[in-house]
Amino acid sequence: MKLNQTSPGRAPGVAALLVATLLLAFGAAQAAEPDVASPDTAGTAAVTNLVEVVGRRAGGAYHAGEAAGTKTEMSLRELPQAVRVMSRQSLDDLGATRLDDALDYVGGVSRQNNFGGMWDNIAIRGLAGDSNNGMALLQNGFAGNRGYNGPRDTANIERIEFLKGPAAALYGASEPGGTLNIVTKSPQWRAAHALEAYLGSDDLYRSTLDATGPLAQNVAYRVNVALEKRGSMRDYVDTRRTLLAPALTWKLDDGTRVDYRGEVQRHRGAMDRGVAAVAGRLGVMPRSRFLGEPGDGDLTVENSTHQLMVDHPLNAEWRLRAGLAWKEGSILGYATEAAATVQQDGRTLRRQRRFRDYTSHDGAGQLELAGQFATGTVRHDLLLGVSGYRFRSDQLMLRVQPTNAAPYAIDILAPVYGQPLPAVLPSTDTIERQRDRALYLQDALHLGARWRLLLGMRFDSYDQVLHNLRTGSRTDQSPDSRSPRAGLSYLATPRWTLYANTGRSFRPNTGTTAAGAALTPEQGRAVEAGTKWESADGRAGATLAFYDIRKRDVVTGDPANPGYSILAGAVRSRGFDGDFTGQLDRHWRANGSLSFIDARVTRDNTLAVGAGLVNVPRLNGSLLLMYEGAASLGTYGAGGGVTYSARRPGDARTQAQAAAGVPVFELPAYTTARLSGWWRASPALRVSLDVDNVFDRTFYTSSYQSTWVAPGARRSVVLGLQTTF
Template sequence: MPFPMSRRLALSGIAALGTCLCLPAAAQDGVQQQASQAEADASLPAVEVVGRRQSGSYHADEASGTKTDLPLRELPQAVRIMSRQTLDDLGATRIDDALDYVGGISRQNNFGGLWDNVAIRGIAGDINSGMPLLLNGFSGNRGFNAPRDTANVERIEFLKGPAASLYGTSEPGGTINVVTKKPLWKAAHSVELYAGTDDFYRTSIDTTGPLGERVAYRLNAAVENRGSFREHVDAQRAIIAPALTWKLSPATRLDYSGEVLRHETPLDRGIVAVGNRLGDVPRSRFLGEPADGDVRVDNQTHQLALEHMFNARWSSRIGLSYKEGSLKGYSTEAQPALASDGRSLPRQRRYRDYASDDVTLQAELIGRLQAGAVAHELLAGMETYRLDFDQRMLRANPTDTSPYAIDVFNPVYGQPRPVPLPNTDTSEDQKNLAFYLQDAMSLGEQWRLLAGVRFDRYDQSLLNNRSGARSQQSPTATSPRLGISYLANAQWTLFANAGKSFRPNNGSSASAAPFDPESGRAAEVGAKWENAAGTLGATLALYDIRKKNVLTADPVNTGFSMAAGEVRSRGMDFDLSGQLSRHWRVNASLAYIDAEVERDNLLETGGRLLNIPRLNGSLLAMYEDALANGTRYGIGGGFTHSASRLGEARTQAQANAGRPAFELPSYTVARLAAYWRLSPTLRLSLDVENLFDKTYYASSFQRTWVSPGNPRTVVLGLQAKF
């Protein structure tokens, strides 16, 4: 399988490296001591750092995405860290497998299985590119991105609340930062083999170690063939993720992280509801055309980061990221409603040829100062990026003479496929320049104050290649944030924060016009608790969020988006994670979300937001011990619960006419996890999802695009370390 390398990437990387090497290399004794300590920390036993962990923590005390050294207990923000141990216990091979176990996360339309998508605290991301996502602090969701694999993921940071003062284009509900695995200075290697129901097969490797005194490497790779309970739907993917660390001097380090991924699967819009009823059509039924074949998503990401410590107080970081994505293939997709006979489903046929290129440069200066009784941790940064976003779609709509329909109760595949004609052909160009400041202040023993602001200027240009029309806009934004924490005692913290957000909307309306940028504001108050040992922690937060110019499904023009005016979300989320005792670790969440449309020219005022349950929660617990022969074992499980959700946007006219809302029913799904460590280097694992084979529906875009959840699946694994 070819993995092309971009010439532009190579030139950009050389330029960035030359810039980085110009930084001063002198360091004081304190810096050398820190570097020696870093080497010592990196030399942990290999059994704990590659492959599936035998025993690790669910609880973390810091997050790189906050860009401050403040421990999470002192930070005036709700943050949930999903550790590698949690991912292992969930048997998560994609981050989508783990998202239900964090408070306030709600599943959204996943574009027929071609990307990850959730809402955080009731607020969804860009309808054209998915959820708000960072990769090692760089934007990870601009453009087109396949479902993210966990082969090279070390942890996932859920930064709840507004983060625009640091990252600009983010959501007021929160941002997800995926942190990848880094090279280690002690050799360690693992190979993992998995086989499961519905013809699931996966092989992965994780290898790391030094290449010399100053250079260390890491390589993660995986190949997966995934069958499905869905007829005519399977998926293939391959990922290779190299990483290098180069110690240019005791005070200067250059890190490279790369990732190349190919994902192939049919675009699967799911099943249909008959009237407002789900269940009449089996959850396994595919309503597209098997002959359309796969849609292929290719992603390539390369990141360089150079960190230099001038002395014990001042340091700098320069980062460069290049990311490209493409999505190509045919699909047959249902129209919004069944025909009058209640069984014939009109369909469209589409061909997509999408491409995106995203280049980002960051530069930051960090200082730690003492001014009287106040300690300051200062951050000053600059970011600029350019995004090229091209969409070309061919489409064939059903007509009276060529209905291109399928009987949902007795499907017959292989009918003549209509030839799609040009429909959308746009080239979008986004440029951004931003400056940001942050000051994390320690005001004595009990008070922490976090203040930040970011200034953004965007230039957005959209060319309609069919008509030649070009539209442009150059919005600016100021995104402030202010938070305060009170450390009541060694275990309890009270906090509050507020901030604004801003995000340009990708894509175009049915008339090929660009959308106005989104703007939002959010506030939260809450409490944090951590046990004396620092191994178990909890966060409870109350929030209120408002957002304007939100994109949602256009109920008049199928497949297009529209701005929904103003929405709001308020509620509560709770997270608990860590070690209950020597044998037990636990991860629990609970959330209440009240999210609705506040003002709109088309959608129902006061109507609920799509796919947002009022209540959801989860529990994961694992017990570990040793057998009489000295081998170790672990057994545990958990469940996720979601209340009913709105499954299709409803217009004000439909509400006035008394048309009942289409809803997805509530569900509770259980899972089982177990392992047996046969020797220090060999381990067997068992993961069972949907233990009681519950029929449920995970998300919906409209009543003819409903995504059913997986039935019971069983996966056996063998992990070897050497």
Template sequence: MNITQYSITSALLALAGAPLHAQTADAVPAIEVVGRNSAGSYHTSEAAGAKSGLALRELPMAVRVMSRQSIDDLGALRLDDVLDFAGGVSRQNSFGGLWDNIAIRGLAGDMNNGMALLRNGFSSNRGFNAPRDTANIERIEFLKGPAAALYGASEPGGTINIVTKQPLWRAAHALEAYGGTDQFRRVALDSTGPLGSTLAYRLNAALEHRGSFRDFISTERQLLAPALSWRIGDGTQLHYRGEIVHHSAPMDRGVLAIGASLGAVPRERFLGEPADGDIEVRNQDHQLELLHELNAGWSARLAFAGKHGTMRGFSTEAQPALQADQRTMQRQRRYRDYRSDDAALQAELNGQFVTGPLQHELLAGVEAYRFDFDQRMLRANPNGAVPYAIDVLAPVYGQPQPVPLPNTDTQEDQENRAFYLQDSVRWGERWRLLAGLRVDRFEQSMFNRRSGAVTRQSPHSASPRLGISYLLSPQWTLFANGGRSFRPNAGADAQSRSFAPERGRAAELGAKWEALSRDSGATLAVYDIRKTNALTADPANPGFSIAAGEVRSRGLDADFTGRIAQHWRANASLSHIDAEVRADNTLAAGSRLLNVPRLNGSLLLMYEGFSGTLGRASLGGGISYSASRPGEARTAAQVKAGLPEFSLPAYTVARLTAAWHISPRLRLSLDIDNLFDRNYYASSWQRTWVSPGAARSVSVGLQTRL
């Protein structure tokens, strides 16, 4: 489907009534502008994902918001580009560069779906999703700690909520064009305005071609994101938010280590087969939201989200280990044909009332969703008799490719019904209380078309959360919270029995500071998280899993955002994470969790001002640091045999950004990533799947407001 077909499909779905947003058009700040900006704020005072009227300074939980200005100053075109600048975040397996995946506070999500991700308050990570583009993102909210009391199945370390751009009730238009190294080309459109006295629109679109420092790798991307807001009558509004993405790129599992050492295989070397072509990922996401004010203190919300996604294509992927000569790598050839459909419905009632000295903001909601996931994989697994190997030190491409045979053919169906309550309480001038509870009834069935086996499970869960804040002064807040989480484990064990769901519990203690001017703020938090029933290998049945693992993460993270002087703004983070295996059948107890460094930090610093005859200009840069971290899960057998641990080395990466406002409507930008061209490794799944960090890249952009 081309971009024109996308436009027609999206328009029809909008007219038919497809999807939603959590904020009204009247709530848009008057200073909001379209296109890339240079004079906004890093600091925000609210987070839509918290679903509370309490300001961020008063919320008894750590929340990190990456504003649109932060995204622009980083020159971030993907969600992945901002992750190093949010405290407590560590990169995880990116599925060959075809999805986003991180761990928050050391705990990653489902290995088949990735991190816990929301889009305007709806789950957005079920199924396979292309890397998120930032063209239609207004801000990114990192909700740290357990969010299951509001959103159900999730990780106790945290959840990300992406807030998309909404229509403005004034005309504004921006067009951007970029070019750079590795044949990088991109154009983007941001257009908004009223279509009458009661209807407003917004349209974000982007077309991109991106080469790579990696051999044989290039990416094509098209994004179309329409949005509509309709003021139906007094106190009643209808919002539509759409997003249609086509992402095309080869699956790239990266480089490998020889023994426990990296570097012998250069970072640009591709170990797949160019003849495989691209993996095609297509996503359509439509949200519709109806808001109605019942009276002065109460309102109702009804919202629907529909998602459809596909992933298709061939890939050649390295096996887990080199052969004895330490240079020959056997490979598999795979064909994936994945399809997912996801429909969710939310209904909420929100109101305020007073009981004695307590002022309540009550949220009561119900949610239901159905998710269908069809996975079909063909796989060729050659051996010594039928080789499909590559010399990693002197690769030769173009050898005959084996024909993959049926390997996986499953149909998974999930249904969930939930009820949740949240009470945000103000007790006098200094005390704030946040209490929540969600009850989920989950049903899952898995049909294996090859074997005929059917696996079913129906776990139930109650997820409570309680937090308290004390406003020590107009600037300082102390807070504490605790909560529980759960996440169903998909699949089946060797006896075709379903797994017990993962269950987590977390406690957090911290302090917040906000300037009296409300243009800067900071958060410091310490936490302790435990999770049980993590899937682990079944020692009695190789190739199968059992739910018996236990992990723990504890640490500290600190964030600062805002202005530090009239012309200076800063975005800083620092985190220490001690995440380890506590019990497991295969992994070594006490071993650290995959890809999680003990220490990471970042700093983004920008100067914005006037410079003589040049007019308004900005100059700044960022630096991010990650300590060494495990590059593969360490087994008890490896420890017993005395084998060296495989780790990814520490790295520090710098970036530079500059902009010149040629006129009030024309802006020229320069972005240099990996300024000193450091050779580093961003993440790993095993020794033969190591993702090298991007080499230095330079891009120049021209942004105009029409």
């Protein structure tokens, strides 16, 4: 058996191991809990650790009791929704420097096409985001996925909130499977500084600065800086990244708080579409082989974000919140990309060369009134808000098709680089404008000691105009949307909650079909039911959720025109996901996840009905365990993690392929392991060591088509030095 493959017969064994470990961890935590707290007070037992630490942490929390993205005073145990918070401690224990370093450790998350390494992209509960913008993503409650964004650096991230299920009732355009809300680091009122340096395999060099403190009695700052140069196992592929993230907080005498959050990032690297399969088989070519052209140079992705937020108390019960955000992004450069299939000889792969000049501009604003009041014995947490945004995307693409440049091919078994670069010709020249106005209302009702009811509704008025400057055509659409949701929780015991919810979603689609037509907005509906558990001390918790999601007017890649999209009709996703996070005792902490996803096409004119959705495994799971202790030479920590992903479809299966009996192209299952350790020699000095893919397995993380398959990184070792002052 090859190292990069896991036979179907062994998958249940891996799943059983993960389940058994989670149950053991859960049992240990439950056995340690005292029998305290009533249902009325249990919701406040677990609270997020709001005291931020500058630099890498020791002994921080995995489990969180609240999430800013829910926009309610309810604790997560009371909330009728599955929410998983990836804390800063979790990111540190995973050695995560990029967002996708942490995604495998959350239930229901699966990797998607990452645009040749130029952005982050996942599916939650089997449903992916916009194929032109990536996953559904919020940053401090503002849309963070419109436009063009390089892979996110974690240097200025405090925590990541996975809001599973529909979030459209609060945020509008989003996925019914779930949304990420990234919470960035806040200024602190005590001066603190941290410098970190890392040296690793494949020529990794990284340094970061985290500095915070007061500028005046009522003004505090924070600045995060990251500089990184990273090679890879891939021939001719390396990246360079810079991040500057300033933040300011100003507290006025009347209790008003003004916050600014900024972020400027530049990411440069070769677009790398990965390796190719031959007749549906992977492993024919080495995982290091680059199928682009080194002479193209780098693609540059630049993005900047500026957010201004004001929180003003009207009295003890009511407050006004207002926010403005401005976001810009761009992609610029040449790239050579493989055609859809390897030729009959099993080694010749035709390629196309593209030049991209993409820019995006996004302005958004929101105004909210939030407060608490009572009607008889029922307490209300009310939120009333209005929001809007204006978005513009300019796409200029020049390219040469493989049919027009047959000599511009590559032998995947014996590549020769440095061929004459063909001139690119006009292909795409569009301007897309979006505008949205919305009104939303949410009421969280406390119905006595044990019942919680969450109701929400959002009304969106949306306009989209697409100008095709090459043809002179113009496409307009102005759909309106209503996005309701309702959820009910029952606090059965001081530790256990039962809940259910339902909601609808709405998401406009960017980009066009190969014919230049605009894409109809997607509509979704989801139903979820589950249970939650939380320890008495609020340091551990678990969630198990079952769901059924239906979505129509779904966009997927066009099999006949790579790089363009088509409407896939309707899809369905159903299954379950579970997460456990927290302390097992005073030395051990754990982070575990397990999910089963059955995601399929249910209606379409092009894709095969019943076909699985691309890159979505039926089963995946993870476990991270860390131990901390003390010795005569200082404190230390050690642990490791394991992730498992079952086999999954590697491309969109068409009806023609199904009728012809063409075998399904699948990515093989894989299991990876990592080790992590650190030693704090003094209060100000810490040394860390992270080893990823310990057994150097060959595996494949995602695919767009059989010639665009992303291989996972080989074994890497990273040594870090962190100091605070």
